Structure formats: structure tokens, C-alpha cells
Amino acid sequence: MIKVIHNSKCPKSRAILEYLDENDTKFQIIDVIKEPLSLFELRTLFKKLNKKPSKILRKSDDIFNEHFSNYETVNEEDALKIIARHPEVIQCPILIKGRIAMPGNPLENVKFFIEN
Numbered sequence: 463m464i465k466v467i468h469n470s471k472c473p474k475s476r477a478i479l480e481y482l483d484e485n486d487t488k489f490q491i492i493d494v495i496k497e498p499l500s501l502f503e504l505r506t507l508f509k510k511l512n513k514k515p516s517k518i519l520r521k522s523d524d525i526f527n528e529h530f531s532n533y534e535t536v537n538e539e540d541a542l543k544i545i546a547r548h549p550e551v552i553q554c555p556i557l558i559k560g561r562i563a564m565p566g567n568p569l570e571n572v573k574f575f576i577e578n
Contacts, residue, residue: 468491469549511563
């Protein structure tokens with residue numbers, strides 16, 4: 463079963479859920495707004511993604527701009543703490559299957575992830 467890190471306010475995230483549903487793919491929704499991930503869960507997620515937290519932050523978000531300048535290097539531990547307190551800054555959706563995770567955008571990624 464695929465787990466989907468989801469933000470219900472994100473149109474891309476909603477579109478991916480619709481796509482999974484239309485393709486009879488079993489999935490579990492993890493709504494990060496209603497149930498923010500702990501620092502431990504975030505660290506585990508980013509290991510599965512094989513990405514640094516700063517690479518999945520929505521840099522256009524006001525919260526990002528409150529905490530980081532566009533010109534400074536983002537401290538990865540600080541980025542994790544910001545995500546834990548403000549989960550809306552993470553780019554959603556993120557798909558998880560076992561020990562592997564990947565961003566759910568673009569849709570071609572989702573198709574590949576489901577089939578393999």
C-alpha cells in the first residue's frame with residue numbers, strides 16, 4: 463500500500479489522490495496539516511526520499527521567508543524544525559512505498575512509482 467503525505471489545501475496533492483483513486487490504487491492518506499509529522503518521522507521521511515529537507519520546502523511560502531532569506535544557505539536541522547511546526551511549507555504530495563519515498567509531482571513520477 464502507498465502512503466501519501468498530503469496537504470488538503472494543495473491542488474496538486476488533491477489531483478494525485480484523485481488519480482490514485484481512479485486507478486484503483488490502495489493508499490493511505492497522511493494529512494500533514496491535521497496530523498503534523500514529528501521530527502523523528504520527518505527524519506525518516508527524508509532518508510526515504512534521499513533528499514535534504516531544504517529541497518522540499520516551498521520557498522515562495524511566507525513562513526519560509528519569515529525564517530530564511532532567499533540568499534542564505536538553509537540549515538537542514540532548522541528546516542526540519544520549521545516543517546514540524548509549519549507543515550504547510552513542505553511540497554506535497556509525497557508518496558511512500560516501503561523504504562522508498564518520492565515527490566508526487568509531476569504525475570509521470572506517480573505512474574512510474576505505482577507500476578514499479
